[in-house]
Amino acid sequence: MTRVNLITGFLGSGKTTTLLHLLANKPADENWAILVNEFGEIGIDGALLADRGATLKEIPGGCMCCVNGLPLQVGLNMLLKQAKPDRLIIEPTGLGHPKQLLNMLRAAVYQPWIQVDATLTLLDPRQLADARVVENENFRDQLVAADIIVANKSDRWSDNDRQRLQDWQQQFLGERQMVEAAWGHIDPALLTQPALADRAVPDASHHHHNSRPQGLAALKLDGQARWRRALNEGQDYASCGWIFDGETVFDTIKALEWARHAPVDRVKGVLRTADGLVNINRQGDDLFIETRPTTPPDSRIELIHHQPADWNLLQTALLKIRLN
Incomplete structure (x- = not known):
């Protein structure tokens, strides 16, 4: 069991x-x-x-x-x-x-x-x-x-x-x-520890506005695309995420600065950089960074905010910090 x-x-x-x-x-x-x-x-x-x-x-x-x-x-x-x-x-x-x-x-x-x-x-x-x-x-x-x-x-x-x-x-x-x-x-x-007796939890009233149907696997690149992005909104929050192919490498310092200063509530990412794999996890002003010797198959980064942000402006800045 x-x-x-x-x-x-x-x-x-x-x-x-x-x-x-x-x-x-x-x-x-x-x-x-x-x-x-x-x-x-x-x-x-x-x-x-x-x-x-x-x-x-x-x-x-x-x-x-x-x-x-x-x-x-x-x-x-x-x-x-x-x-x-x-x-x-x-x-x-x-x-x-x-x-x-x-x-x-x-x-x-x-x-x-x-x-x-x-x-x-x-x-x-x-x-x-x-x-x-x-x-x-x-x-x-x-x-x-x-x-x-x-x-x-x-x-x-x-x-x-x-x-x-x-x-x-x-x-x-x-x-x-x-x-x-x-x-x-x-x-x-x-x-x-055992689960306690059931408590009266209200039913959920929220719903999502998905950009595509829910699935069982994360977004992938199709064909010869080097990168793509996806949007989602629901429960008074909005997200924008990007995936980059395995050939894309980011400037480590510039990527961390981009993540630190992005005007959003939440930043999470796994990036291929010239220094190896970098995990980024930011909530508000709290920024956690982890480096690992392994190399991910691609790079992924996601932003979440309590309202839609200027995703195009953030995207332009992100694209500029690629090394190739």
Whole structure:
């Protein structure tokens, strides 16, 4: 039987970083699989999580709970049949609603095959000061659906952030467990905790305006195209992503400056540079950079903002920092 966890959390709460930590510390005798979903079409998390010791499936371009859950069902069935994992971790998009996911996982048809363990929801307490985030139904409902709250990015908190977290904890935590973490460094044993009794999680009312139908694989280049971009909008957010072929190499310093100064809420990318692979992960002013000796098959970068940005202007600047 496969044990399943949901790891949820709003945009920029640190889900992917937490997954990387868990994968680096998973029991050596366990076979793990990851089912990851992203708001944008490009599929950045799949590239970030590739070659980390787990079987990986991506569902880009929206959230798993849309389209009657069909993308989730197909991806889930493929992983259970092909990988036969001991543990499956599902990472929905930060704009995804948890209720339909959990209902599907607990359906009678899956009971012989999976056991649903604790749902972990990551919370960056700094977001409690942002009315736009606090008023977002997905942010609220992700926290309601959680069995364990991971108060993440503790190395970045101010005294006011900690006070807001304490106020939230007194009002909403109840009997649930909360742990503090920096850089998503949590005890992997949290995954083995049982799911708590169902709580009254509201139904999702959001919907997506996708640029293409949802699929089970990230966007790819066709024919002789050197690059292409894809747009997505929904739930009062917009994204723009680009994919470049394996021959394209970026100037490392200029690429990091582009990512640092892009006037958007969220930047994620996996780029081929003259210095090797560079992973970029930016939320607001927080910028995380990782270099790896491996070479990705292509370069991908995704921007997310609370309203459509000047994607053409950002694209022009991005194209100028290619070395070839």
